[in-house]
Amino acid sequence: MHTAEQGPCPGTWEKPPVLLQHGLIDSAATWVMNMPKQSLGFVLADQGYDVWLGNNRGNSYSMEHERLQGNSNGRDEGFWDFSWDEMAEYDLPAEINYVHKTTGAQTLSYISHSQGTAQGFAAFSENPELARKVGVHVALAPVAFVGSTDSALFQVASYLP
Numbered sequence: 001m002h003t004a005e006q007g008p009c010p011g012t013w014e015k016p017p018v019l020l021q022h023g024l025i026d027s028a029a030t031w032v033m034n035m036p037k038q039s040l041g042f043v044l045a046d047q048g049y050d051v052w053l054g055n056n057r058g059n060s061y062s063m064e065h066e067r068l069q070g071n072s073n074g075r076d077e078g079f080w081d082f083s084w085d086e087m088a089e090y091d092l093p094a095e096i097n098y099v100h101k102t103t104g105a106q107t108l109s110y111i112s113h114s115q116g117t118a119q120g121f122a123a124f125s126e127n128p129e130l131a132r133k134v135g136v137h138v139a140l141a142p143v144a145f146v147g148s149t150d151s152a153l154f155q156v157a158s159y160l161p
Contacts, residue, residue: 001095002028004041004051014048016135017103019095021054023114023141028053030113040111050103054095056087056115084115088122093130100133107135118143 020031020041031041031053045051099108112120117139124131 001055001098002053004032004045004053015050017050017052017099017105017108018044019052019054019099019108019110020044021092021095021110021112021116021119022056023112023116026113026115028055049109050105052095052099052108054092054116056119057082057091084118084122087115088119088126092119092123093127096130096133107133109136109138110134111138111140113140114143117141 020028022028022030028041031051032039036042036046041051041053096108096110099105110120120134120137120139121142121144124134124137
């Protein structure tokens with residue numbers, strides 16, 4: 001997980017925390033890749049929001065595990081044995097709870113894209129306590145149905161280091 005620093009007055013957040021969650025085959029970098037005035041992470045930070053950038057398992061920022069290796073230095077097949085369900089049941093709650101514990105805020109705003117929306121919909125519908133910690137969920141390009149994950153692209157990608 002990363003944070004987006006403010007331009008003019010770093011460290012003086014006036015507004016509640018915002019968690020930005022990326023979509024499929026992406027990372028938190030998607031929220032800060034453009035010029036500062038065109039990157040949602042920086043725009044929100046400059047407006048006084050405490051911005052947190054989530055990363056899903058298996059992307060370039062989330063290759064660590066307590067016991068398993070996911071990188072080319074020692075790839076364990078078990079590292080990659082997870083589904084959308086685990087992301088909704090364990091990963092998103094861990095991110096939200098971390099932000100709450102760190103900031104002390106009552107609620108946060110959750111802004112998600114694509115896969116991040118599916119994680120939010122699943123997590124909040126199955127975990128009412130977690131849902132109460134989210135004041136608003138802004139779903140960009142929401143996913144309502146997950147299919148075609150057995151496509152050739154995903155089959156080939158499963159063999160990549």
